[in-house]
Amino acid sequence: MSWITDSGPMRDVVMSSRVRLARNIAGLPFPIIMDKETARETMKKVYNAIMNSNSALVNRLKFIPMYKLDPVERNILVEKHLVSSELIQRADYTGIIIDDKEEICIMLNEEDHIRFQCILAGNQIEEAWDIIDKVDDVMEENIEYSYHETLGYLTSCPTNVGTGMRASVMMHLPALVYGGHINGILQTISKIGLTARGLYGEGSEALGHIFQISNQVTLGPTEKEIVANLQIVVKQIAEKEKLTRKAVHEANGIEFEDNVYRSLGILKYAKKLNIKEFMALLSQVRLGVSMGIIEDVSLTDIDRVMILGQSANLHSYAEKHNKLGTDLDIVRAEVVGRLI
């Protein structure tokens, strides 16, 4: 999948960028009160709408109803950040339309009929918006959306009404966590219409020091303003993170490097890794790689390991290698050892 395998700008701090647009079809009930039959017809309608367009995208897209996947396959989609856990909880009603590079993933019948998403590597929020804007235009050729003159695009939850847009970036901020600055930053950005949360766990307890920062407000500003606002904040946080990384390195010298390399050593040779330890070590190694201390591992390798070390991916690995029933911590150590 390309957000992991591509390098992308500012990848040392910004792991990925995502833009999501929520849309509903005029005249249909929202998914929350839809029966199964209507839900499945709606999915077909959306898929046909895009397949009947003249877009070059058409040949790259695939429709997957969730009920056709087994639970492990569904959870892998969640771990890759391609779909929400809400989508897979209602597998009889939902589905996705996804492109071969896994950059565009359209969730069907999640909270809204259509949720376009584009995920790119590094800091590419503007690029992600451009892509999704065009896909939305293509869909609109054949589908009439629920739209209100003053409220904009109507969504099932009023927190998304207006643009229906959620732009977010996934940031790796270990130095700001060590330096104790993170909570202050998170509080500040909440005052300017943005929100931040730990991707795995909350606040300074965020596993792997990974945070997702996104716009909270969807009604009022234009899509471009939302993107621009987020960009300003992301660049400032990234700048501060880099300065703090440098300061921590300078202050601790060899101790810092020792720490980073020890983490790499444990990741590589441990025989058992629980998720908490795994994410903590991976964060250290990622820090070392992005600062040029560790040279023979790449950032994309690490981000790939991060996804493959989550439980549904491990389960799938265990299945393929006849290791079902083995403690997942043992399977994790084996997978990580092979990849790093």
Next chain:
Amino acid sequence: MICQQCKEKPATVHLTKFVNGKKTEIHLCQECARQRSDINVFAPFTINDLLSELLDMTAPSTVVHGGEDIKCRTCGMTYSQFKQVGRLGCENCYRDFSRELEPILKRIQGGTKHTGKVPSRMGFNYKLQREIDKLKAELQRAVNTEAFEEAAKLRDEIRELEEELRRKDEGGHSA
């Protein structure tokens, strides 16, 4: 309340489902809930939880109109159902709950007017009107900051667009 499944422990997980406007309620204890695939007990605190809190904080006028719960005339969802789940049932809920939703939108969204993308089928005149509104806001800002030269330019642009809109309207009627 006692858990429906084990009938022993107190129910702390309450699930309300709506299918075609029909409501089913499930009350379970933490342990029984964990064993069910359709309930995610470990879901982190979501924006919807926050929303339900906000809904309860808004004007007490919300539910009662002569003792009746307000109901969407299209999908049948009532306002108190919406308050519980934090999601609307259909696009017309926005129309039928508009009085209740307005203060909520102000609180959670800041603005109450969409200024972003417009579906192309909304037509040319609608887009033109939006452009005029935008320029008028800019004009107001220019006047406030005493940037009169810019204000004059904006005024002329607005006049031009309004003229265009009038022409299109007339054209539309005669066609």
